[in-house]
Amino acid sequence: MARRVKTPPQPKSSLDARKATILEAVVVEHINTAQPVGSSSVAHNADLAVSPATVRTEMVALEREGYLAQPHTSAGRVPTDKGYRYFVDHLEAGILGPAQQRQIKEFFAHVRGEVEDVLEQTSLLLSHLTSYTSVVVGSGHSHATVLSVQLVNLDARHHLLVTVFSDGNVTKHSVLATFEASHVEVTEASRQLNALLIGTTLEAKVQVPSRGDTIAKLVREAVSVLHAEMPTIEGEQVYIGGSSKVAEVFEGVETVRKVLGILEQELLVVSLVEDILDKGVTVAIGSEHGFEPLSSCAVIVAPVSLDGETIGAVGLLGPTRMKYQELMAAAEAVSKHLTTHFGGENDRG
Amino acid sequence: MARRVKTPPQPKSSLDARKATILEAVVVEHINTAQPVGSSSVAHNADLAVSPATVRTEMVALEREGYLAQPHTSAGRVPTDKGYRYFVDHLEAGILGPAQQRQIKEFFAHVRGEVEDVLEQTSLLLSHLTSYTSVVVGSGHSHATVLSVQLVNLDARHHLLVTVFSDGNVTKHSVLATFEASHVEVTEASRQLNALLIGTTLEAKVQVPSRGDTIAKLVREAVSVLHAEMPTIEGEQVYIGGSSKVAEVFEGVETVRKVLGILEQELLVVSLVEDILDKGVTVAIGSEHGFEPLSSCAVIVAPVSLDGETIGAVGLLGPTRMKYQELMAAAEAVSKHLTTHFGGENDRG
DNA sequence: GGTTAGCACTCGGTAAAATCGAGTGCTAAC
DNA sequence: GTTAGCACTCGATTTTACCGAGTGCTAACC
Missing domain, CATH: 3.30.450.40 (GAF domain)
Structure with a gap:
């Protein structure tokens, strides 16, 4: 169904039955042998009861129409991209071994x-x-919302912001503060971050506290670190x-x-x-x-x-x-x- | 210093000055050209003022001792692994451009x-x-201790266990329950998990609650999921x-x-x-x-x-x-x- | 008109032959 | 101990010849 969307140019590429058979034979054989394939092997192989000469005539036609190509004179033919395309488009679904x-x-x-x-x-x-x-x-999870955030402190100035998203993704971000924060302050900041961010997406603007205390600074820092990452196709x-x-x-x-x-x-x-x-x-x-x-x-x-x-x-x-x-x-x-x-x-x- | 620990066999591989120079010249040239190197180019190249013939005599010695090899008669010499080893061991530290x-x-x-x-x-x-x-x-972080664990529920039966380790690593594990759990229960389980696991390593055994209520079951499930991963060199x-x-x-x-x-x-x-x-x-x-x-x-x-x-x-x-x-x-x-x-x-x- | 046998022709690939030359090992002189 | 000289080896390169798969064309055929 979706196949209709492909290259619009040609009026619906289609070949008469014999040309199609020949093209297919060439593609199949070339896939197997990695060699240019000649008229006679096609004539034998395929179930079309025709002489190599006839196959050759058809092949020049196929070449003129761009389905086949010749590496050099007096060599067999090789499928072009267009040839493969036709082949693939007319391939019945394969069955797995x-x-x-x-x-x-x-x-x-x-x-x-x-x-x-x-x-x-x-x-x-x-x-x-x-x-x-x-x-x-x-x-990625650009539309995912925040399920939970948590600020964990590694040491006095070094914290880790762990965010869980609704699609199950988890991210971590280092938060390096220029000031020290106590365990209690970090916990409180974590609580405020949760209140602030849960349910939002990374695209959403949030209202960060503008106060100057340690907790507010931590919150602002964490939010900015998290949102800084937004533009990259994270996830x-x-x-x-x-x-x-x-x-x-x-x-x-x-x-x-x-x-x-x-x-x-x-x-x-x-x-x-x-x-x-x-x-x-x-x-x-x-x-x-x-x-x-x-x-x-x-x-x-x-x-x-x-x-x-x-x-x-x-x-x-x-x-x-x-x-x-x-x-x-x-x-x-x-x-x-x-x-x-x-x-x-x-x-x- | 650590170099003394290497292959004990040979009594401290060492060559006289000229052999060393020749070996070095061969290695350098072969590295540059990827070709077997002959006696004459060595004689010219190196600063030893000797004729190719002398170099040749030395080369057969070096070959006998296993530093060089000949791809075939009447070809130049190529360093063996042992030859490279000598070269590397006697390399003065390079300086970066x-x-x-x-x-x-x-x-x-x-x-x-x-x-x-x-x-x-x-x-x-x-x-x-x-x-x-x-x-x-x-x-890996096999010795890292747990800094924080958190159980986040995605839906009634599907939870995510997020663990933060002291070395800054964060892991997530899905916890699929066979029963439903309310938000409150999950939060309580999360709290208990924290109490249980913080400060422990993954190797440590912990005392899980044996009660049959939802919270206890959640806790047990989470701990087992987390510890199941232990043996793999996670991290x-x-x-x-x-x-x-x-x-x-x-x-x-x-x-x-x-x-x-x-x-x-x-x-x-x-x-x-x-x-x-x-x-x-x-x-x-x-x-x-x-x-x-x-x-x-x-x-x-x-x-x-x-x-x-x-x-x-x-x-x-x-x-x-x-x-x-x-x-x-x-x-x-x-x-x-x-x-x-x-x-x-x-x-x- | 489409199909086919016949045929001269092309040209890449392969194999055999010829050639080259870098490099050797040895020996005899220095 | 060193070196010039030299015969010899042997892989790599080039040359040549040749083969044959495959082509395109033409004329006969159904």
């Missing part, structure tokens, strides 16, 4: 712990499952699983370096995944996402939602010649399980 | 935030500074900076894959670094640390201490042919700055 299904079931039956831990482990699961690099994103979590797979799955040191470099920049990864989600797409191939350094990559994403709202996503990253069907099935399955996992938690006793 | 010194000063002048954030950013700094992969380890933090550098600095996809695979396993990295620290050494070369998959790597570590106790370490990882002098200086400088950074925090107002 029983072993993998079992592995996922197993995992979610036994996984426990905080959201962060679950997400991190999920990224490892996905990576093991697929032998590709996985990306799991949990979205966005990224977990990358199996980054070593990058070296297996891509060829060419240069590409490996580039991809790893990208994966290091968590903010970039988050925005990449969110961009793709925003487009309502589940796969971004090559140049489709704007990131030039990832032009030889394809990214599969599947949203994780709670109460109808997207709260995160799981993704897989690989070269454009990746096993789309299998990987999409894996991502989908895991995202479904995650969704019910978190959804179920609320009801469970 | 002014640009890098400035960068470090700059960094520590402006860095702020929680310990975790500082450590993470430090790992990035080290990596940028050196173009190698960095490892920053912060040690060990690892930050790896510049993992993409692995692809630049090592050659051979296979090596890159192996190293990345290791870096993914944080526990492994922690124990690697701690092993090296325990040996009282600052550099582990090739086979010196036990990790077979890292046999082509060298690791530089520098401890970070607070009040005389080691609270973490910074490290750099690269191929055995890495720029030891420069990197050791960088690691040392950063660890010193980190030490004073954390040490100073306590006194600062």
Whole structure:
């Protein structure tokens, strides 16, 4: 359904049955062999009873229309991004192997712990499952309200502000005072902070006391420290699983370096995944996402939602010649399980 | 001083002046060129006024003693791990370039935030500074005592146990009850938990109430959740900076894959670094640390201490042919700055 | 008109051959 | 003990030849 949102240009890319079959055959074979594929292997392989010559004629057409490309004359054809796109768009949903299904079931039956831990482990699961690099994103808590704040004093001038949010996130912030405060004063400041902040979001302005006593100064300091953090997309979590797979799955040191470099920049990864989600797409191939350094990559994403709202996503990253069907099935399955996992938690006793 | 603790076997490896010079020249040149180095370049390069033939004779001696190796007949020599070891042991402390010194000063002048954030950013700094992969380890808080615990209820059955430790660490744990609890009950449970746990370590046994009321059940549940976590080395933090550098600095996809695979396993990295620290050494070369998959790597570590106790370490990882002098200086400088950074925090107002 | 067999042609990849030269070990003279 | 001289080794590089998968085109075929 969401697929309608994709690239508006071409009038609804569609090919006659035979061209489609040929394109598909080329894609499949190239994914398996990593080699340019020639007319004859397509003619044999596919169930179209046609001679290589005919296949060739169709191939020049497909090349003219931009679905295929030739590395050089007298070599076979290789799919372009557009070719992969057609392939993916016309892919019937894959079904996961029983072993993998079992592995996922197993995992979610036994996984426990905080959201962060679950997400991190999920990224490892996905990576093991697929032998590709996985990306799991949990979205931030910008709309979460404060459930509780507490000022704990480490020593006379050094305090720790611990804040609990309605979505279960907990943050800590150091509060360094230029003056000493007694235990009683800190406790009182903590009480006032609670009264002040509970129920508010980080965006909300609060009325801080303007008095000059120790307690008021503490309160002001704590509030400012907490709110100072607001602009950063605090709470966005990224977990990358199996980054070593990058070296297996891509060829060419240069590409490996580039991809790893990208994966290091968590903010970039988050925005990449969110961009793709925003487009309502589940796969971004090559140049489709704007990131030039990832032009030889394809990214599969599947949203994780709670109460109808997207709260995160799981993704897989690989070269454009990746096993789309299998990987999409894996991502989908895991995202479904995650969704019910978190959804179920609320009801469970 | 700590260096005396290293490999006991050989009676104090030492070479006559000329052999030492030659070995050093070979190491330096091989580090720069990544190529086997021949007798003539050594004869020219070094300030020993000797002919290549003499150098050759010395080289066979050095080879016999295990400091050098020949990839194949009629190729130059390459240092062995033992050769690097000798080189490193007789390296006078390097001095950091002014640009890098400035960068470090700059960094520590402006860095702020929680310990975790500082450590993470430090790992990035080290990596940028050196173009190698960095490892920053912060040690756990097994001896830390509980400063404060708080049970916050998210909904009737779903609570969050937030614990603040004396070392500034904060943990959260979900507490899922099979029964409903009112706000008042949760608050009371929270109060009792505080009375029970403050000042204790996670190892300590505590006397939980055995009554059957809601509050007692909550308390028991919370304590068990908290203590269940004890055995895991909670609080060990690892930050790896510049993992993409692995692809630049090592050659051979296979090596890159192996190293990345290791870096993914944080526990492994922690124990690697701690092993090296325990040996009282600052550099582990090739086979010196036990990790077979890292046999082509060298690791530089520098401890970070607070009040005389080691609270973490910074490290750099690269191929055995890495720029030891420069990197050791960088690691040392950063660890010193980190030490004073954390040490100073306590006194600062 | 679409399909196909036939065919000349292209061109990257591989293998064999030739060559190069850095570097060695040895020996004999210094 | 040092060094010049020299024959020798052997990986790396270049050259050449060649193969063959695959193409595009054309003419015959259904």
